[in-house]
Amino acid sequence: MHSDSIKVPKFTLKRLPLYYRCLRACLDRNQEYVSSEQIGKAAQVNAVQVRKDLALFGAMGTPGVGYCVADLKAKLEEVLGLNNVNEAVLIGVGRLGRAIIDYPGFERYGLHIVALFDSNPELIGTQVSGRPVFSTQEILHIIRRLQIKVAIITVPAEYAQSIANVLVEAGIRAIWNFAPAVIEVPSHVVLRNEDLAAGLATLFHYLAERNE
Amino acid sequence: MHSDSIKVPKFTLKRLPLYYRCLRACLDRNQEYVSSEQIGKAAQVNAVQVRKDLALFGAMGTPGVGYCVADLKAKLEEVLGLNNVNEAVLIGVGRLGRAIIDYPGFERYGLHIVALFDSNPELIGTQVSGRPVFSTQEILHIIRRLQIKVAIITVPAEYAQSIANVLVEAGIRAIWNFAPAVIEVPSHVVLRNEDLAAGLATLFHYLAERNE
DNA sequence: CCGAGTTTGTAACATTTTTCACATACTATA
DNA sequence: TATAGTATGTGAAAAATGTTACAAACTCGG
Numbered sequence: 001m002h003s004d005s006i007k008v009p010k011f012t013l014k015r016l017p018l019y020y021r022c023l024r025a026c027l028d029r030n031q032e033y034v035s036s037e038q039i040g041k042a043a044q045v046n047a048v049q050v051r052k053d054l055a056l057f058g059a060m061g062t063p064g065v066g067y068c069v070a071d072l073k074a075k076l077e078e079v080l081g082l083n084n085v086n087e088a089v090l091i092g093v094g095r096l097g098r099a100i101i102d103y104p105g106f107e108r109y110g111l112h113i114v115a116l117f118d119s120n121p122e123l124i125g126t127q128v129s130g131r132p133v134f135s136t137q138e139i140l141h142i143i144r145r146l147q148i149k150v151a152i153i154t155v156p157a158e159y160a161q162s163i164a165n166v167l168v169e170a171g172i173r174a175i176w177n178f179a180p181a182v183i184e185v186p187s188h189v190v191l192r193n194e195d196l197a198a199g200l201a202t203l204f205h206y207l208a209e210r211n212e
Numbered sequence: 213m214h215s216d217s218i219k220v221p222k223f224t225l226k227r228l229p230l231y232y233r234c235l236r237a238c239l240d241r242n243q244e245y246v247s248s249e250q251i252g253k254a255a256q257v258n259a260v261q262v263r264k265d266l267a268l269f270g271a272m273g274t275p276g277v278g279y280c281v282a283d284l285k286a287k288l289e290e291v292l293g294l295n296n297v298n299e300a301v302l303i304g305v306g307r308l309g310r311a312i313i314d315y316p317g318f319e320r321y322g323l324h325i326v327a328l329f330d331s332n333p334e335l336i337g338t339q340v341s342g343r344p345v346f347s348t349q350e351i352l353h354i355i356r357r358l359q360i361k362v363a364i365i366t367v368p369a370e371y372a373q374s375i376a377n378v379l380v381e382a383g384i385r386a387i388w389n390f391a392p393a394v395i396e397v398p399s400h401v402v403l404r405n406e407d408l409a410a411g412l413a414t415l416f417h418y419l420a421e422r423n424e
Numbered sequence: 425c426c427g428a429g430t431t432t433g434t435a436a437c438a439t440t441t442t443t444c445a446c447a448t449a450c451t452a453t454a
Numbered sequence: 455t456a457t458a459g460t461a462t463g464t465g466a467a468a469a470a471t472g473t474t475a476c477a478a479a480c481t482c483g484g
Contacts, residue, residue, distance in 0.1 A: 017410035042394040063462040064450035099311035105392045105409040174419045180317045182254040190418040197317040198229035206402040207386045275432040276480035
């Protein structure tokens with residue numbers, strides 16, 4: 001591994017995808033150059049912050065003009081690792097699972113969902129959005145054989161932990177948990193709990209603030 | 213509005229829902245007391261941080277014992293405003309929209325989705341998960357009549373901005389945007405862009421880090 | 425009642441992140 | 455070729471966040 005030449009702070013990393021989204025929008029509009037101000041507005045971030053973030057990995061703009069959209073986009077893709085394809089499996093083909101399978105953007109971000117798992121017998125053996133659905137009983141076997149390292153959990157909260165245990169046993173290295181449950185994994189596994197409802201707290205907070 | 217007595221820092225606010233989730237799990241387990249260490253583990257946060265966050269709004273634990281789960285949960289509900297019910301509408305009854313309508317937790321967080329909108333004639337006039345689906349043409353009319361202040365956008369990216377414009381015109385005060393698009397609203401409207409793919413960046417980053 | 429073992433609350437410190445201020449560099453127009 | 459306008463790059467200051475360390479408070483077993 002020699003990608004350590006680029007060391008991006010945690011907080012910058014969270015903003016980069018927002019910048020990236022803005023760049024894509026610019027490209028769609030055939031806009032050739034973009035200013036830090038414009039990016040900042042789209043990402044709800046200070047313009048100086050944007051410049052500093054971009055400067056971190058050597059993305060330079062030209063004064064008086066801005067950043068070249070195409071170049072910057074390419075640079076971001078490199079830093080975010082969007083060119084590396086990561087194969088993943090998804091467990092729980094319910095509404096949330098299906099929404100994620102079809103969410104436009106995951107593929108673009110290098111996440112390639114190759115297999116699905118569910119416990120519903122009616123689904124097992126079928127295809128959902130072009131991916132085969134296997135029984136949850138086969139998780140261990142299939143993940144090991146395919147050597148998958150990333151898993152997405154979209155099962156009901158009460159099953160999340162037991163699924164996670166099996167995934168870890170199967171050799172999964174990163175878990176993206178959308179189930180509204182607290183799960184625990186060994187320290188060598190990267191866990192990201194995505195709490196959709198958490199965003200509500202922030203939203204309501206600002207809403208209440210405005211109403212004063 | 214007299215909740216201004218409690219002023220919670222932005223970052224604390226993002227962590228509180230994670231603590232809350234942990235408390236719910238404790239309650240399900242009939243656990244009476246919980247330590248900051250345990251909460252921290254569940255929320256992937258330092259224990260001292262947890263104590264500091266909780267101290268901010270006067271939640272006190274007892275040394276040697278921990279925090280009373282029931283009390284702390286009640287306190288958090290108050291701070292996060294989970295007792296206030298916020299009525300909301302959702303635009304875009306696709307997979308993502310349906311996933312959100314049924315996501316277990318929004319109701320619990322005080323978000324009450326009362327009406328849906330879509331442009332698909334086959335959906336209009338039907339009910340989805342118990343909510344009526346109206347035409348997107350009626351957004352202005354219905355939102356004004358119902359006096360809804362919160363809207364959730366789950367339409368395809370290319371329609372997000374125009375939908376947002378209508379919502380603003382209808383008097384919406386807070387928009388929660390799940391569409392993978394950059395949208396702009398007047399400053400008096402609270403906008404939260406939820407980029408599901410953004411979490412991937414963090415996940416992959418840590419994954420790469422571990423692999424070194 | 426005492427002492428070992430926990431766990432909180434908080435002050436002091438270290439680190440990170442954000443903002444401010446301003447010099448520098450490019451474009452365009454006259 | 456000036457000159458005005460715009461936008462970047464970056465050092466320094468400010469703010470915030472996170473960590474460490476430790477005294478105080480509680481429980482429990484003897």
